[in-house]
Amino acid sequence: MIDNTKKIAVALAGNPNSGKTTIFNSLTGLRQHVGNYPGVTVEKKEGACRYKGYELNIIDLPGTYSLTAYSTEEVVSRNFIIEQKPDVVVSVIDSSNIERNLYLAVQLMELNVPLVLAFNMSDIARQKGLVFDIEKLSTLLDVKIVQTVGNKNKGIDGLLDVVLQTSGEPAKNLASLINYGSEIENEIIKLQQKFPDSGLSKWTWIKLLEQDADIFKHINNEEIVISVMESILRLKSILGEDPEIIIADKRYGFISGACMECVKSTIESRHNHSDMIDSVVTHKFWGLPIFIGLMYVVFDLTFRFGELPMNGLELLFGWLGRFVAGFWPEGSDNILKSLLVDGIISGVGGVIIFLPNILLLFAAIAILEGTGYMARAAFVTDRFMHKIGLHGKSFIPMLIGFGCSVPAIMACRILENNRNRITTILIMPLMSCGARLTIYALIIPAFFRHELRGPVMWSIYFIGIALAVIMARILRITLLKGETIPYVMELPPYRMPTMKSILLHMWERGWLYLRKAGTVILLLSIILWAAARYPRIETAKLADLNEQDTQTAMLKHSVIGRAGTAIEPLIKPIGFDYKIGTALIGALAAKEVFVAQMGIVYAVTEHDDISVLQQKLSSDYTPLQGFCIMLFCLISAPCVATAAVTRSETGAWKWAVLQFGGLTAMAYIITLIVYQAGRFLGL
Amino acid sequence: MTAQERIFLKDAVDNLKVRLLKIEAGQALKARLAAMGLLPGVQFKIINNGHPGPFVIDFKGSRIVLGRGMAGKVVVKPLES
Ligand SMILES: Nc1nc2c(ncn2[C@@H]2O[C@H](COP(=O)(O)OP(=O)(O)O)[C@@H](O)[C@H]2O)c(=O)[nH]1
Numbered sequence: 001m002i003d004n005t006k007k008i009a010v011a012l013a014g015n016p017n018s019g020k021t022t023i024f025n026s027l028t029g030l031r032q033h034v035g036n037y038p039g040v041t042v043e044k045k046e047g048a049c050r051y052k053g054y055e056l057n058i059i060d061l062p063g064t065y066s067l068t069a070y071s072t073e074e075v076v077s078r079n080f081i082i083e084q085k086p087d088v089v090v091s092v093i094d095s096s097n098i099e100r101n102l103y104l105a106v107q108l109m110e111l112n113v114p115l116v117l118a119f120n121m122s123d124i125a126r127q128k129g130l131v132f133d134i135e136k137l138s139t140l141l142d143v144k145i146v147q148t149v150g151n152k153n154k155g156i157d158g159l160l161d162v163v164l165q166t167s168g169e170p171a172k173n174l175a176s177l178i179n180y181g182s183e184i185e186n187e188i189i190k191l192q193q194k195f196p197d198s199g200l201s202k203w204t205w206i207k208l209l210e211q212d213a214d215i216f217k218h219i220n221n222e223e224i225v226i227s228v229m230e231s232i233l234r235l236k237s238i239l240g241e242d243p244e245i246i247i248a249d250k251r252y253g254f255i256s257g258a259c260m261e262c263v264k265s266t267i268e269s270r271h272n273h274s275d276m277i278d279s280v281v282t283h284k285f286w287g288l289p290i291f292i293g294l295m296y297v298v299f300d301l302t303f304r305f306g307e308l309p310m311n312g313l314e315l316l317f318g319w320l321g322r323f324v325a326g327f328w329p330e331g332s333d334n335i336l337k338s339l340l341v342d343g344i345i346s347g348v349g350g351v352i353i354f355l356p357n358i359l360l361l362f363a364a365i366a367i368l369e370g371t372g373y374m375a376r377a378a379f380v381t382d383r384f385m386h387k388i389g390l391h392g393k394s395f396i397p398m399l400i401g402f403g404c405s406v407p408a409i410m411a412c413r414i415l416e417n418n419r420n421r422i423t424t425i426l427i428m429p430l431m432s433c434g435a436r437l438t439i440y441a442l443i444i445p446a447f448f449r450h451e452l453r454g455p456v457m458w459s460i461y462f463i464g465i466a467l468a469v470i471m472a473r474i475l476r477i478t479l480l481k482g483e484t485i486p487y488v489m490e491l492p493p494y495r496m497p498t499m500k501s502i503l504l505h506m507w508e509r510g511w512l513y514l515r516k517a518g519t520v521i522l523l524l525s526i527i528l529w530a531a532a533r534y535p536r537i538e539t540a541k542l543a544d545l546n547e548q549d550t551q552t553a554m555l556k557h558s559v560i561g562r563a564g565t566a567i568e569p570l571i572k573p574i575g576f577d578y579k580i581g582t583a584l585i586g587a588l589a590a591k592e593v594f595v596a597q598m599g600i601v602y603a604v605t606e607h608d609d610i611s612v613l614q615q616k617l618s619s620d621y622t623p624l625q626g627f628c629i630m631l632f633c634l635i636s637a638p639c640v641a642t643a644a645v646t647r648s649e650t651g652a653w654k655w656a657v658l659q660f661g662g663l664t665a666m667a668y669i670i671t672l673i674v675y676q677a678g679r680f681l682g683l
Numbered sequence: 684m685t686a687q688e689r690i691f692l693k694d695a696v697d698n699l700k701v702r703l704l705k706i707e708a709g710q711a712l713k714a715r716l717a718a719m720g721l722l723p724g725v726q727f728k729i730i731n732n733g734h735p736g737p738f739v740i741d742f743k744g745s746r747i748v749l750g751r752g753m754a755g756k757v758v759v760k761p762l763e764s
Contacts, residue, residue, distance in 0.1 A: 066718030
């Protein structure tokens with residue numbers, strides 16, 4: 001029978017590492033789209049696939065082991081299936097690890113969704129000597145099964161055929177697939193008889209007995225809640241265990257029984273090569289050095305290889321700016337010209353400039369994840385990261401933060417736990433990024449003797465790290481408090497990632513950045529551009545000034561210059577004057593702009609050596625003030641690009657605002673203490 | 684050998700095969716372990732008691748990492764191999 005609509009919604013569910021993403025990629029290719037589920041930071045991937053005249057909308061649900069209410073991912077998957085009612089759910093199963101993977105599938109069956117099982121990794125299952133009686137298993141579970149090899153694109157068409165077939169069939173009732181034993185089954189019957197009009201399905205009753213908090217929230221009838229609680233207590237006393245454990249046990253028992261009949265194991269040996277690699281990379285002593293070495297490679301790849309295309313892009317945008325400027329006579333200060341050249345072109349350039357770093361970093365992350373090393377990295381670093389209340393994996397984005405906060409914040413997507421992820425994002429600007437290095441390079445030689453330069457530089461980096469650790473701890477026990485339940489995680493066997501998966505990952509992240517953060521960055525940089533140029537000064541007043549002095553006067557007259565002057569009383573106690581204030585506000589666009597702004601404030605031409613500016617600085621300020629400038633730049637307000645990605649990655653402005661305000665307040669307090677203490681000591 | 688009937692996971696040495704007896708932990712952790720099949724009665728082997736870091740166990744051919752926080756919450760019975 002052929003349906004008229006021809007549109008089918010297909011959800012992919014599966015355990016982590018079952019090859020779900022690989023199958024999603026083979027189905028959708030480049031036609032995919034990353035977003036978020038409403039209200040939570042769980043990533044939602046959707047894609048389109050055309051097959052035999054049908055338009056399939058594929059939704060990649062988060063990877064989970066179960067459908068309980070204990071993790072956001074599981075609740076999201078479950079609610080999606082219950083509320084959106086996809087036409088077909090494909091449960092992607094790592095068939096080399098069949099029992100645990102069937103656990104989720106069985107729960108999906110109990111939800112009575114039209115289900116297809118994709119027995120993925122069938123090549124590995126064969127290598128392991130597993131032989132399946134697919135037909136028998138399919139009859140036993142009353143569900144269609146297709147064998148696939150995701151990374152070789154095998155079985156995908158067969159899977160699609162079965163999906164089309166299933167979408168046309170009426171839903172099955174498999175709620176009674178599993179017998180939970182007389183005690184539990186009787187309790188369910190009793191409850192059903194007591195509340196015949198409740199309209200609750202067997203699945204819901206089971207979930208209630210499993211003490212599922214999310215389902216309880218949806219029950220308005222007090223009596224039902226009380227009766228269920230009584231049932232739970234009764235079951236606990238009879239069975240000597242929480243009902244949810246018994247229920248899980250029964251499900252596993254059912255799966256074991258089915259596998260016993262339908263799966264034969266012919267060889268008794270498994271991932272030995274993985275264990276061999278693990279004995280080295282997770283070694284007590286070697287594990288950490290190997291990890292640090294690899295991270296060095298990742299960092300180097302991201303920033304050193306990124307430099308070449310970045311320089312290229314800079315040249316390209318510089319050329320484009322001059323080309324566009326060429327349409328106006330030289331020296332013209334037409335508004336449109338300035339908007340195009342200094343506002344839009346340099347704004348777009350400022351967005352694109354991050355792209356090489358982001359693409360390279362995500363290529364590296366795709367390799368680390370695809371091979372299975374990422375799970376080991378978390379294992380190796382867990383020991384010390386756990387102490388500061390973060391997950392081992394947070395180490396990776398934090399390290400990238402020394403290069404640039406923008407890709408680093410995006411890299412926080414590797415963290416599954418929401419609180420960990422937001423904490424890591426919030427503290428990220430404390431990792432002193434590469435752009436701030438240009439500020440240190442200006443200040444340090446201006447104020448400090450040769451021997452002191454190294455130590456001063458390290459002290460700045462160290463202060464950043466120390467503050468990050470302290471802030472992480474504080475956030476984890478206040479705002480982002482949450483279960484520090486010890487984690488359970490699988491170490492997947494080592495695998496060779498495919499080129500396709502790496503390229504897709506890069507493309508997806510790059511596009512996400514441009515679409516979500518890029519637009520905000522562009523907008524904010526245009527606003528800052530306008531603030532640095534307006535209001536204009538009347539040309540008559542500039543008549544007898546030379547070029548540098550003109551620029552200085554114009555900046556002073558602009559919104560940024562006025563703001564810098566206005567905040568002078570506020571920043572005086574931390575040792576800053578209006579000049580520094582102006583440069584700091586300008587530096588919101590990007591930290592390295594601080595140096596350029598100081599140059600303009602001091603009327604130093606671009607052709608002058610940086611030492612000219614350094615001399616002027618050292619005659620105006622003390623080394624203590626110099627140090628305070630660095631300290632303040634380290635801690636205070638992140639640049640607008642960072643604020644924009646924080647907002648796009650957390651999905652809420654409130655985190656970006658908190659980060660911006662919190663860090664600025666902290667910078668003020670710390671600098672105030674340092675400056676006043678320094679003065680007291682006569683520095 | 685009957686000397687060691689019940690021990691905490693933290694006292695299990697590398698390569699020891701054990702049977703899981705009890706998890707003395709909150710619901711969330713229990714449910715998480717149950718979802719992975721780690722239920723009372725199952726057997727697994729300690730691959731790496733990564734003191735002071737997390738454990739690695741071999742459970743039905745998969746390598747599973749258990750955070751160190753679980754060390755004193757999981758009760759196991761050593762099995763003779
Ligand atoms: N040998 C083999 N490897 C696969 C198969 N499907 C996926 N992979 C690989 O398994 C790894 C994890 O796959 P991924 O799709 O990222 O898993 P996910 O966590 O479920 O999304 C990747 O390196 C894939 O290339 C398969 O059928 N056979």
